[in-house]
Amino acid sequence: MxxxxxDDHPLVLQGIxxxxxxxxxxxxxxxxxxGEVGIKVLQDFQPDIAxxxxxxxxxxxxxIIKRARKIAPQCRFIVLTSYSDRADIKRAMSEKVEGYxxxxxxxxxxxxAIRLVDKNRTYIDPVIMQILLNQEKDDPTxxxxxxxxxxxxxxxxxxxxxxxxxxxxxxxxxxxxxVSQILEKLDLADRxxxxxxxxxxxxxPPGSASIAN
Amino acid sequence: MxxxxxDDHPLVLQGIxxxxxxxxxxxxxxxxxxGEVGIKVLQDFQPDIAxxxxxxxxxxxxxIIKRARKIAPQCRFIVLTSYSDRADIKRAMSEKVEGYxxxxxxxxxxxxAIRLVDKNRTYIDPVIMQILLNQEKDDPTxxxxxxxxxxxxxxxxxxxxxxxxxxxxxxxxxxxxxVSQILEKLDLADRxxxxxxxxxxxxxPPGSASIAN
DNA sequence: CCATTTTTCAACCTTACGGTGGATGGAAGA
DNA sequence: TCTTCCATCCACCGTAAGGTTGAAAAATGG
Numbered sequence: 001m002x003x004x005x006x007d008d009h010p011l012v013l014q015g016i017x018x019x020x021x022x023x024x025x026x027x028x029x030x031x032x033x034x035g036e037v038g039i040k041v042l043q044d045f046q047p048d049i050a051x052x053x054x055x056x057x058x059x060x061x062x063x064i065i066k067r068a069r070k071i072a073p074q075c076r077f078i079v080l081t082s083y084s085d086r087a088d089i090k091r092a093m094s095e096k097v098e099g100y101x102x103x104x105x106x107x108x109x110x111x112x113a114i115r116l117v118d119k120n121r122t123y124i125d126p127v128i129m130q131i132l133l134n135q136e137k138d139d140p141t142x143x144x145x146x147x148x149x150x151x152x153x154x155x156x157x158x159x160x161x162x163x164x165x166x167x168x169x170x171x172x173x174x175x176x177x178x179v180s181q182i183l184e185k186l187d188l189a190d191r192x193x194x195x196x197x198x199x200x201x202x203x204x205p206p207g208s209a210s211i212a213n
Numbered sequence: 214m215x216x217x218x219x220d221d222h223p224l225v226l227q228g229i230x231x232x233x234x235x236x237x238x239x240x241x242x243x244x245x246x247x248g249e250v251g252i253k254v255l256q257d258f259q260p261d262i263a264x265x266x267x268x269x270x271x272x273x274x275x276x277i278i279k280r281a282r283k284i285a286p287q288c289r290f291i292v293l294t295s296y297s298d299r300a301d302i303k304r305a306m307s308e309k310v311e312g313y314x315x316x317x318x319x320x321x322x323x324x325x326a327i328r329l330v331d332k333n334r335t336y337i338d339p340v341i342m343q344i345l346l347n348q349e350k351d352d353p354t355x356x357x358x359x360x361x362x363x364x365x366x367x368x369x370x371x372x373x374x375x376x377x378x379x380x381x382x383x384x385x386x387x388x389x390x391x392v393s394q395i396l397e398k399l400d401l402a403d404r405x406x407x408x409x410x411x412x413x414x415x416x417x418p419p420g421s422a423s424i425a426n
Numbered sequence: 427c428c429a430t431t432t433t434t435c436a437a438c439c440t441t442a443c444g445g446t447g448g449a450t451g452g453a454a455g456a
Numbered sequence: 457t458c459t460t461c462c463a464t465c466c467a468c469c470g471t472a473a474g475g476t477t478g479a480a481a482a483a484t485g486g
Contacts, residue, residue: 008296008317009225009228009295009316009317010228010316010317010318010319010320011224011225011228011229011232011316011320011323012222012224012225012228012316013228014227014228014231014232014320015222015223015224015225015226015227015228015231016224018227018228018231019224019227033317055297057296057317082222083221083270084268103222103223103224103225104221104222104223104246104270105223106223107223107224107227110224155405156409157409158401158402158403158405158406158409160402160403188371189371189373190371190373191405192368192371192404192405192408193371195405195408195409196369196370196371196408196409196412199409199412199413200412
């Protein structure tokens with residue numbers, strides 16, 4: 001198995017490399033600490049499996065995977081993520097990948113995942129699986145219609161009803177209606193609470209929770 | 214030098230350990246992956262230096278350091294943090310520690326920091342230093358008076374003027390005045406934008422950005 | 427002690443916001 | 457086909473929010 005690692009933390013890189021060096025059926029053929037280099041490495045080495053961090057400087061790890069699919073079609077991708085990133089995980093599920101592992105996981109679990117994926121199976125960390133299930137069970141945003149979700153995202157950007165109306169090419173009346181529905185469904189008092197709620201769930205300007213100022 | 218490592222990511226732990234094993238003047242005497250165990254380890258081994266992750270499950274790494282000061286007084290503390298946590302860094306500066314390093318840093322930099330701290334000096338990653346300087350230079354919240362900051366925190370909790378007034382034992386007029394001042398000073402349109410702004414800076418309900426849902 | 431800033435309170439006005447009720451057309455599904 | 461849900465638009469109403477101006481304690485700092 002030829003592996004490529006993409007993570008912006010040298011220590012994590014080192015850690016994984018050490019874990020893998022102990023296995024004789026695996027080999028790390030290349031590493032990268034940002035997406036740009038990562039793409040290049042994937043193209044050059046054409047590995048069997050790539051471990052990619054979800055959070056990379058500049059662009060999301062998922063965008064890199066999307067691009068990498070084209071230049072390294074045979075490569076399977078395993079997403080590395082942290083438990084504290086769970087707000088992003090749901091969004092991450094949109095792009096299909098072969099595996100999800102938590103950085104909090106034990107090294108053995110990582111090896112396990114790699115071997116499973118090598119056998120053309122999918123590995124999703126049980127903790128992540130549980131997060132997804134729980135989220136879909138009692139997440140009030142599930143009650144929102146697609147259009148309401150769209151409006152909620154604009155709310156999370158601090159926009160007024162009028163601006164949202166212009167952005168969506170409808171009248172302000174319509175937006176007011178949607179906002180009312182959102183507030184009722186989520187049991188919130190006003191748009192500010194809705195904005196904060198949405199923002200805390202990872203909506204709003206991408207990455208602003210971490211990139212803020 | 215006797216070191217203790219506290220980080221909830223086994224891979225990072227492994228990475229640091231490998232880096233340090235190559236040095237003959239250093240020795241890792243204990244590791245922990247959460248605050249509770251961390252305190253115990255610090256008490257038992259009484260190390261010279263401890264590397265502590267800023268984000269730990271449950272409580273903030275800083276709270277652990279605060280507690281650890283009492284049970285391991287001679288121990289110097291180096292905070293490990295990620296660049297994406299920079300919203301937390303400012304808050305972290307309140308608790309005085311001997312060193313700050315980024316996980317994105319090269320291993321040599323970490324060794325360098327440890328050696329400096331061992332010589333009773335302080336090491337702050339130049340990138341972090343720059344973040345702090347930039348923040349203090351053009352951070353609009355610096356223009357706010359203490360009272361306005363207080364009100365801003367309530368805004369970040371999604372509270373109405375009336376509720377804030379009650380909480381602070383003043384009239385609603387006063388809060389309206391403060392809110393107007395805040396909006397003008399920060400160049401924002403309405404309370405929602407103010408709330409989002411404050412929230413992204415780490416105000417609002419503690420840790421809700423990451424613990425949400 | 428004086429100047430400045432901060433905090434507080436107040437009146438007035440305009441606008442945005444949120445609640446309520448109703449109406450329409452379309453799409454999806456039983 | 458009929459029903460349900462969704463998205464859209466409209467009107468009315470009350471209240472909250474934000475801008476403006478002014479002013480008077482209170483604290484700060486030289």
